[in-house]
Amino acid sequence: MRAGVRGVLPFAVLVLAWAALARSGWLPPVFLPPPAEVARTAGEMLADGSLWAHVGASLGRVALGLAVSVPLAVTAGVFVGLNRRLAPVLEPIAGFFNSLSGIAWLPLAITWFGLGWLSVTFILFNTIFFLVFFNTLVGVRTVPRILEQAVRTLGGRRRHLILQVLIPGALPSIVTGIRLGVGFGWRALIAAEMIATTTGLGYLIYDAANFHRTDTILVGIIAIGTLWLATDRLLLIPVERWTVERWGLVSRTGV
Template identity: 40%
Template sequence: MSATFVNVSSAVRRSAWARTAASLLIMLGLWILATTVLGVPAFTLPSPAAVTSAWWEAASGGGLFSDILVSATRLLLGGAAGISTGIVLGVLAGLSGAVRVSLEPLVNAMSGIAGIAWIPLALAWFGTGLAMSTFVIWNGVFFVVFANAALGVSRVQPSLVQSVRTMGGGWWEVLRTVILPGALPDILTGVRVGLSFAWRALIAAELLGAPQGLGQWINRAALNQRSDQILAGCITVAVLGVFLERVTVSLIAKHTVVKWGTITDASGRGGR
């Protein structure tokens, strides 16, 4: 890798961080302007200082981190179920025309229904326990991962498969060395989108009926008419959502498809 390429990549990354920081500073400035100069009532829009104080109040008491842990556990269980079943059935649909014809119409029909639309029925089926949140998260993840896994497998070049077969490789070798690596960029896209859907659906489910979690923490703040806590909870949800995407999915991509040169990252890097 040339020094010029490294310098260009570093400049692109710095530029991206600079634009993000500028956007956040503009939003913060408008927020301060609305609450101080324009005199928006605190009940409608609490000041940044009030929201920070409310967040610290919840964090120092331990309740906030307990709710975050509960929500993260639910997301981990439901996400693992949705990702694993979506990849397995999606790969099978990509490999087998019979499986694709059998599953795709049902998956397409079900994926058109928003995840939060299932929450009332999930509450009737499972109550407010872990099974309800697991189902809601699975529903948010599975269909997107399935569709992207099937798409990724269909994009693998048949010539690559034939090359491995010609060299004596069995179907497991073809699957491990050609199909899964070739489909992984689309699978990771599905995981990224699916987890964002699932995160929103989980917060909605917790708002409506779960006994604990970030959504229920926001709901308690609403019942107590604490606008500062509501906004602090919403910001926490947003930050954790970004963290989930940047640290988990992007980290996996960096050490797989970006490293292999299958796709490029935000800086334009790809391959070794």
């Protein structure tokens, strides 16, 4: 309860300061609309469903990107990680594509797929795939060989080795990769939506700038920040912590 108050108080102070600044008349309302007006715009956009449509479009794209890239990336990462000759060769290449992740793919995506959801999905795929692939690869390679040898000695097959040793052992690293992928992917998505689509939060705020609708832009910015914070705090960080505790190769005292 006290933690909740502590978390809300700074935002309350920020909104008050914003209201005072907007009221002072120092900035024209076109530049900085008062919080009440932004709240009213948010209310209208929630009532007529337009905000939900944009939020749904953006979240749907991230979900599609995740659903396509994560299974492929984990499979590829495990199989390359198993190959001791190939793994050290492909690791720096995956690292290179990580550094390219996101928005740098946009011009090529538009050339290949035109404006639209396919280009955006392609960008998200590239961002998430290489980060998850890289982290799976690193995770598989850090599983101690002795665990692998133990399973082999006990008559385990390759299938057992993969499903019961390598994937669980690499899971903390895989989850870290997914968390990074969603983080970079979300930012790339907002930028890509500004250019390549006609729905989504990125489009909403960029289009609003053309009409000097700073109130709509602020609604969009607040939605973007809140959605990311909620996803990160309520989903990604708990899952990451849980996998690290459950499967991580963290030596605990007494174990």
